[in-house]
Every structure is written in structure tokens, then in C-alpha cells.
Amino acid sequence: MSYVLGIDLGTSSLKGILMDEAGQVICEKSSGYGIDTPANGYSEQRPEYWVVACEDVLTQLSIAVSDFGEKLAGISFSGQMHSLVTLDADFKPAYPAILWNDVRTTKQCEQIMSTFGERLLSITQNIALEGFTLPKILWLQENEPAIWQKVKKIMLPKDYLSFWFTGEICTEYSDAAGTLLLDIQKRAWSDEILNQFAISKDILPKLIPSMDRVGIVKEEICKRYNIKNEVSVFAGGADNACAALASGIADDEIGLVSIGTSGVFSSFEDKVADYQGKLHFFNHVIEDKYYSMGVTLAAGNSLSWFKETFAKGISFEDMLKDVYQIAPGSDGLMFTPYIAGERTPHIDSQVRGSFIGIDTKHTFNHFARAVMEGITFSLKDSQMIMEQAKQKKFKKLISVGGGAKNPDWMQMQADIFDAEMIRLSVEQGPGLGACMIAAMGLGWFETVEDLIKTFVDYKQATFTPNKENVAIYQAVYQKWQQIYQATKDF
The missing domain is CATH 3.30.420.40 (ATPase, nucleotide binding domain)
Incomplete structure (x- = not known):
């Protein structure tokens, strides 16, 4: 072999x-x-x-x-x-x-x-x-x-x-x-x-x-x-593009959410779509196809900053182990992850992050959950641009990176994105996509679909939206979207 x-x-x-x-x-x-x-x-x-x-x-x-x-x-x-x-x-x-x-x-x-x-x-x-x-x-x-x-x-x-x-x-x-x-x-x-x-x-x-x-x-x-x-x-x-291929994204109703230092929400595109520069739009590695992507500059970086500043010396797992006890919306506490500026949808290198709505009842776990929610809301901005421009709704989203490692964050993503969330059994990232390109080039597979079936493996357990939480997050997200305009001049 x-x-x-x-x-x-x-x-x-x-x-x-x-x-x-x-x-x-x-x-x-x-x-x-x-x-x-x-x-x-x-x-x-x-x-x-x-x-x-x-x-x-x-x-x-x-x-x-x-x-x-x-x-x-x-x-x-x-x-x-x-x-x-x-x-x-x-x-x-x-x-x-x-x-x-x-x-x-x-x-x-x-x-x-x-x-x-x-x-x-x-x-x-x-x-x-x-x-x-x-x-x-x-x-x-x-x-x-x-x-x-x-x-x-x-x-x-x-x-x-x-x-x-x-x-x-x-x-x-x-x-x-x-x-x-x-x-x-x-x-x-x-x-x-x-x-x-x-x-x-x-x-x-x-x-x-x-x-x-x-x-x-x-x-x-x-x-x-x-x-x-x-x-x-x-x-x-x-x-x-290689990461998208390695996640099995070859359908425009399946998106990819990647939370690393920065965050990416990307979508397979069958043909050229006019997003008026609000998203990045590139040719795909799959012949005659494209992909669009929005970027959150400080996704995982926001959580790392929070940990190093307020929970230095403990693991991410320990820091987040009790966030499930906090209700969706963090009891009115909101965070914007603009600690290094922002890319999508606000091309603004000067804006900075905020905690909004701090109350005497808020605990460390409220702040931790608010950071996770703020990162996810920022990625939802890209999702909304894609769905509104193309009059479509994502049925499934593949989550990779740090956001896929925590089950509470996976459920949060399902509720905020209002889509079924899937994880990969093993994440190999862009390097796997490069292997897949070589495999196709050598003629090992006739179609990209056959290639994906062999090289990409998903975990059986998925996270489905909780409709009650979806409704809560829709209301919170509408308020969250107002923070940028209200704070950017500061």
C-alpha cells in the first residue's frame, strides 16, 4: 500500500x-x-x-x-x-x-x-x-x-x-x-x-x-x-481551503467553524457569490469551486487572554468546568472579542473588546461563559452574512479547533448557530487536506466524495440545537450586535 x-x-x-x-x-x-x-x-x-x-x-x-x-x-x-x-x-x-x-x-x-x-x-x-x-x-x-x-x-x-x-x-x-x-x-x-x-x-x-x-x-x-x-x-x-477539504466540506449547506487563535466561519460555494467585500471569497482546491470565509481576529486568543489574566496556573478544562451552570446569555453579561481589532464584519483594527452589563451577581463563571458566547456571536456574524446573501440555512456545521474540545461550548455553538454541530474523530487540519490532494492527483479516487468518505471520519455523537436556548440566544445576539456601534468611538 x-x-x-x-x-x-x-x-x-x-x-x-x-x-x-x-x-x-x-x-x-x-x-x-x-x-x-x-x-x-x-x-x-x-x-x-x-x-x-x-x-x-x-x-x-x-x-x-x-x-x-x-x-x-x-x-x-x-x-x-x-x-x-x-x-x-x-x-x-x-x-x-x-x-x-x-x-x-x-x-x-x-x-x-x-x-x-x-x-x-x-x-x-x-x-x-x-x-x-x-x-x-x-x-x-x-x-x-x-x-x-x-x-x-x-x-x-x-x-x-x-x-x-x-x-x-x-x-x-x-x-x-x-x-x-x-x-x-x-x-x-x-x-x-x-x-x-x-x-x-x-x-x-x-x-x-x-x-x-x-x-x-x-x-x-x-x-x-x-x-x-x-x-x-x-x-x-x-x-x-485544505482545512475545508480535510473537514469534508463539499456541500453549500455544510459550514466549517474553526476556533484557533483566530476564528474562521467558512462555507463551500458552488459559484461566485457577491458578498460586496464583507467576506473573503476565494477559489477552492476542488476544481471550479469556491469558498467564502469570515474571520474573528481574536477567537481562542480571547479565551487565552482571559485565562492568563484571571485564571493563570489552571487548565482550560478546570477553568470552564462549571460554565454549564450559568444560563444562556450569562445573566445579561456580554463580551466582544475585539481585543486585537476585528475583521468580519467590522474591518476595524482600532476597535477594542468590552465586557458590557456587569452586575453584582456576576461570578467568575459568568465572565468565562460570556467570553465563550462573545467569540461565538462574532463568528455568527459571518454565518448571517452568508445565509442572508444566499437565502439559505446551514443544516450542519463542522467544528474544529479549541471550540470542538469542550462539550459545553459545542452545545453553545449548536444553540447560537441554530445548527447541528459535528466533530471530527481526529483533527489533522490542512496537512490532511494536502494528503487528500495528493491522493486525488495519484488517481486513488474517482470523485471528491469518495475521497472524503475514506479520509474524513466524524464522531458519532452530535450536538443538536435546544430550541428554548436558540430563542434566548437570538434575543441576546440582537443586543450583542449593537455593542460595536455603541463603543467603537471609544
Whole structure:
């Protein structure tokens, strides 16, 4: 039985997951790296960091799995989105990669939106934010013109690893959609955008579908890790698209709720939907499909802040063990998770969080529950935009991340979202999505549906909405929505 390797190139580490044709995990390894912050608001990494981490993971796998070299058949990638990688004429990095969480480009975003905002939204279905790639290109043009003159190719982080493996330069549509350079309907680089901002199409990578083969692993890499066979390398996808595939999201009535440091509410989209820039909208790793997503900047981060500030030294489990005793709505106490600004639906980096309605009867458990409810309400904002724009209702939601680990929070999500909540038996995240892309690329499955049946496993126990709680939360949510307008000027 052959193996596929999914490589997830994250912001702080690179993870490799090795799986077989039955969808079973054979081995997982990871290797970390740091972020360089040479100035306030800057966030950079040298592409060499990713190669060193990848070499480390390949070494660990080749040692841990005796038949790694004999059975490896395919490799694919999941990668952090938006980060700008530049190569010179010798195909060496021309400048450190400017990461998705770098915020030096506010001026460039304002310039883009003031001069070209409506057309940009029409072509890309997104507005210019600091995280995207186009503003980073404009910053480099303006602030490092000598460096920009040396740039012969630009790409995304995972594509740099693909280049390292194969010597081929390309990208795929899910990551390209996050650059603000792609016409997402035509699935082509936009000549209009490139001309507007003096970017040559020659420096852009070739576009291919996520499940297409880029090439084969170089001979010298095969020798180094004792790989015996010809190993195909497939294009892969953006981390959020891969995570959606790994959760089995291939139906527009099933959504994904992910609560990590930030929070994401995402939905599969059959065709282009006009959310007027209120949500991110990107091409999917599934051919000719799309996905939309809203982002809460400080989801799990809000709960971590609360714990470190008010419950330092105890576990999350102990901190939350009695929240079930507090009634839905936390007896009038409400929290907004805007401690690091907010993204959806309020694109506001300056707003800050609030506890509203504090009363003498409120205890520690009230505050803990209010934080959980506030995070979930913020994600519901994205759900409401999707449902209202498309006149639909989500029947099921897959919950992953920290919000899926606590049964009281799962029930809270069911009640606030008014949808059945499902958990994965084992969460492998974007790395699993990369494995699934390689499996499809190798022809192991005829359809994505067959692929999902084999690789994605759900827990049998689900959480269904309590209609009484649903009604309570609908009333509380209407009040909660008023907090932003009432407090933003502070």
C-alpha cells in the first residue's frame, strides 16, 4: 500500500503527515522556525527556514518509517496564504518573505482602494487588506526599488517548497486568489490589475489546478532520503481551503467553524457569490469551486487572554468546568472579542473588546461563559452574512479547533448557530487536506466524495440545537450586535 505525504507550511512550524491509501495516518512529524520582526509591524521569514524545516521533517519520517523510501508515491502542500516570496534571476530569494500578518502596508491598501477599489472588488471579490499580497508588492516597489528591479519571479510560500522539490515554478488557484491579482471567475491573472499597478505578468508563476502534478521529486533529494520510486508532486492549496477539504466540506449547506487563535466561519460555494467585500471569497482546491470565509481576529486568543489574566496556573478544562451552570446569555453579561481589532464584519483594527452589563451577581463563571458566547456571536456574524446573501440555512456545521474540545461550548455553538454541530474523530487540519490532494492527483479516487468518505471520519455523537436556548440566544445576539456601534468611538 502506497503513501502520500502532506506538508503543511504554517506560520510557526512545518508539519508533515504520512498517510496510506486507506486514509490511515502512518506518521506525523514537525519542525519549528521563528518570525523576524526587524521593525514595528513587520513580520518576515526567510524561505530557507522552510527548506531547513522540510529537510528535518523528511529526515524524521525516513528514520521513523522503515518503508518510507519504498512506498512514498506522492507529495502535496498546504500553505500560509498571502505571504510574498520573491526570487532573483538566479532563483534565489531577493528579499525576506513578507508574511500574511505583516501590517506595514496600510498606506498601500488605502491607495489601492481609493484609486481602484470598485474594480478590484469586481475582479477578485475581495477588498485590499494588509494581509494580501498586492499591497506587499506595492510596498516593495515604493520602499525597496533596487530590490524590486532584481525580482524575476514571485510566488507563495508553499510554492517555494514545490520549487525546491521539483525545480518547477507554478501556483494554483486557491492560493493565487489570495494575492488580489487573480480574476477568480476567469481563473487567470488579471491584466487590468497588473497594468494598473505596473506589475509584469512575466514575474508571476504559471497557474494550474490544485490537484495537478507539478513534477517529480529531484534525484538528489530522493538519494538523500533513500526514496526508491518516482514521487509525484502536486500543487496543493491554501491552508483554509485544505482545512475545508480535510473537514469534508463539499456541500453549500455544510459550514466549517474553526476556533484557533483566530476564528474562521467558512462555507463551500458552488459559484461566485457577491458578498460586496464583507467576506473573503476565494477559489477552492476542488476544481471550479469556491469558498467564502469570515474571520474573528481574536477567537481562542480571547479565551487565552482571559485565562492568563484571571485564571493563570489552571487548565482550560478546570477553568470552564462549571460554565454549564450559568444560563444562556450569562445573566445579561456580554463580551466582544475585539481585543486585537476585528475583521468580519467590522474591518476595524482600532476597535477594542468590552465586557458590557456587569452586575453584582456576576461570578467568575459568568465572565468565562460570556467570553465563550462573545467569540461565538462574532463568528455568527459571518454565518448571517452568508445565509442572508444566499437565502439559505446551514443544516450542519463542522467544528474544529479549541471550540470542538469542550462539550459545553459545542452545545453553545449548536444553540447560537441554530445548527447541528459535528466533530471530527481526529483533527489533522490542512496537512490532511494536502494528503487528500495528493491522493486525488495519484488517481486513488474517482470523485471528491469518495475521497472524503475514506479520509474524513466524524464522531458519532452530535450536538443538536435546544430550541428554548436558540430563542434566548437570538434575543441576546440582537443586543450583542449593537455593542460595536455603541463603543467603537471609544
